[in-house]
Amino acid sequence: MSKQRYSVPRGTRDILPAESALWHRIEELFRRTVESFGYKEIRTPTFEEVGLFARSIGEDSDIVNKEMYVFQDRGGRTLALRPEGTASVVRAYIEHGLYVTQPFVKFYYITSLFRYERPQAGRFREHHQMGVEAIGSGSPYIDAEVIYLAYHFLDLVRIKEKTLYLNSVGCPICRPRYVEKLKEFLLPVRDKLCEDCQRRVIINPLRVLDCKRETCRELTAQVPPIYDYLCEECSEHFDKLKQLLGKLGVPFQLSPRLVRGLDYYTKTAFEIVSNRLGAQSSICGGGRYDGLVEELGGPPTPGVGMGMGLERVILALEEEIPLDEKLDVFLAFDDEALRDEAFLLLMKLREQGWKADMDYQHKSLKSQLRQANRLGAKYTLILKGNGQTVLRDMQSGVQEEISLEEVMKRLKQI
RNA sequence: GUGGGCGUGGCCUAGCGGCUAAGGCAUCAGGCUGUGGACCUGAGGAGCGCGGGUUCGAGUCCCGUCGCCCACCCCA
Secondary structure: OOOOOOOOOOOOOOOOHHHHHHHHHHHHHHHHHHHHOOOEEOOOOOEEEHHHHHHHHOOOOHHHHHHOOEEEOOOOOEEEEOOOOHHHHHHHHHHOOHHHHOOOEEEEEEEEEEOOOOOEOOEOOEEEEEEEEEEOOOOHHHHHHHHHHHHHHHHHOOOOOEEEEEEEOOOOOOHHHHHHHHHHHHHHHHHHOOHHHHHHHHHOOHHHHOOOOHHHHHHHOOOOOHHHHOOHHHHHHHHHHHHHHHHHOOOOEEOOOOOOOOOOOEEEEEEEEEOOOOOOOEEEEEEEOOOHHHHOOOOOOOEEEEEEEHHHHHHHOOOOOOOOOOOOEEEEEOOHHHHHHHHHHHHHHHHOOOOEEEOOOOOOHHHHHHHHHHOOOOEEEEEEEOOEEEEEEOOOOOEEEEEHHHHHHHHHHO
8 A cells, every 4th residue: 555656647537437428428318319310430540640730720829839739749740639620520631532532521539638738727748529520511501500509409408598609600701801901900009909819910819809807998998890891702601691590599698709719710610608607608619710621631611510528518517418328227136045046047047138236245144135236226136045035125225025036027018 | 938825634623933733525334124225333544745944843934846726828
């Protein structure tokens, strides 16, 4: 016991069975939901060439600059643990030539992502996201589907206190026009902005709008919203999306300052926030990335997607989600001589599909019952030898002596 | 990277600078019941994150260090 003890690396955690049942349930609900929407699972590697992320997320994004887990493998390749999900999916889409064979695909994934950040409430160095990517359609209907899907899923897990923020960040045609306007507006007051924003004015003026500092907020209060500058195509797309969400009954709030942290977004950008979460309140984020496939070496191909933080979904849960972890039968006996018989019978019960278990610590009958109780067993079957047993209903405490044969018949009916 | 808070058995918590560090939960054994849950009895388990300092004496004060938490930045 005096040996070196180890603990989880900073920002990571163990999910013990007490919690994993809930995780499992949520993942299962997600799978069922997205599959009913026609999405298929894609699994991509946990690490990729750094370049993939640098190129897609943006060279001067925070994620690339200070949050990636970058390492060299023994062959001298520079790799990174994936900090987000979209880049890998798009890479796979291109790598497998899906733009030829299945130009429109709908994928989903449930996986862990890694970012080197200082942990805090709802933020981890390894976190899990459930996400979807629909690649190959520029239709606003698919944007609406993705947003509806996310919103609907959160309804399903009974997260009611949520707000959907919606924005359009334009496209390579209209965004630069707006960015120019923004610069014109911001440059004269540049020295009044916070340090970060002074840099942002040059590198990525849109981010200034997203700054949380009071002074920056005031200074940008008069900035005209991007909507006034969207090109016709973007504007129509955005209008149609808003209209569709309205028809679907998905409430949203326009948020002209919403700029997702990743460079690749075009047109639609959205975020779903829960006020039960603390500072890191965003539980889902997503948007359209019409330039990304091309940026990563594929043909011009539009795409939309979203990612939902599993840890944050769990933190935001308002109600308990019913879990079924009960054991059907616990096998007990008070004479060690019956252990072999019990062991063989146990396997037989399991073969028949029962959730069954028994004692492996060679404990007293009393302890075995205790254990059965702890495991939430519906029944405890106490072997008496000679084919005789006692079947005890753990809920009511009612028990009866019946033959093993009778038990097997009975179990079939339960 | 910056700021603040905290660090006592598996978990939660008490502990004015001074008797062998206290309690609850959990665990284990037993009783009640051949056989669980409620109840009763009993048992095991920490030398107070780590290192140093002050002091006759430190879980209690000081310094450092590590870890955790929260917040900023940013994001799921």
